[in-house]
Amino acid sequence: xxxxxxxxxxxxxxxxxxxxxxxxxxxxxxxxxxxxxxxxxxxxxxxxxxxxxxxxxxxxxxxxxxxxxxxxxxxxxxxxxxxxxxxxxxxxxxxxxxxxxxxxxxxxxxxxxxxxxxxxxxxxx
Numbered sequence: 257x258x259x260x261x262x263x264x265x266x267x268x269x270x271x272x273x274x275x276x277x278x279x280x281x282x283x284x285x286x287x288x289x290x291x292x293x294x295x296x297x298x299x300x301x302x303x304x305x306x307x308x309x310x311x312x313x314x315x316x317x318x319x320x321x322x323x324x325x326x327x328x329x330x331x332x333x334x335x336x337x338x339x340x341x342x343x344x345x346x347x348x349x350x351x352x353x354x355x356x357x358x359x360x361x362x363x364x365x366x367x368x369x370x371x372x373x374x375x376x377x378x379x380x381x
Contacts, residue, residue, distance in 0.1 A: 272378055278343075283381040285340040286372065292333040293368035296358040299326040304361050333358050344375055 274282070303326045309315040334355055341351040357367035375381060 272380075274379060279379060279381055282340075282343050282375065282379050285336070285343045286375050286381055288336045289333075289340045290368055290372060292329065292336050293358070293364045295329050296326075296333040297362065297364035297368075299329045300358065300361055300364065302326070330358050333364075340371075340375075344379065 299322070303322050306318050306322045310318045337354050338351065340346075341354065346354070354367055354371055357364045
C-alpha cells in the first residue's frame with residue numbers, strides 16, 4: 257500500500273462497500289439531516305434577530321413563540337443527526353460537533369455542507 261497523496265486521495269474517493277439497503281437508509285437519513293440542519297439554521301437566525309430586536313434595539317412586542325419553535329426544531333435536529341451518526345458510524349467528536357452546530361448562527365449551514373460532502377463521498381449516496 258502506497259502512502260503517496262494520490263493513493264490516499266483514491267482511497268478517500270472510493271465509496272465504502274455497503275449493501276444497497278444500507279446505502280438507501282443512509283441516503284434517507286442524510287436527507288432528513290440536511291432538511292433539519294437548514295430548518296435549525298433558519299430558526300436560529302430568526303431567534304437571533306428576535307434577541308437583537310428585544311435586547312439591543314429595545315422593541316418590546318417581539319413574538320415569544322420564536323424561541324419555542326427553534327427549540328422544538330433543534331430537538332428534532334438532535335435526534336435526526338444522532339440517527340445519521342449511528343448509520344455512518346461517525347466518531348463521538350464529529351457527532352458532538354455536528355450536534356452543537358445548531359447552536360451557532362450560520363454554522364449549521366457550513367457543517368451541513370461538510371458532512372453531506374463527506375457522507376456522499378464515503379458511501380456513494
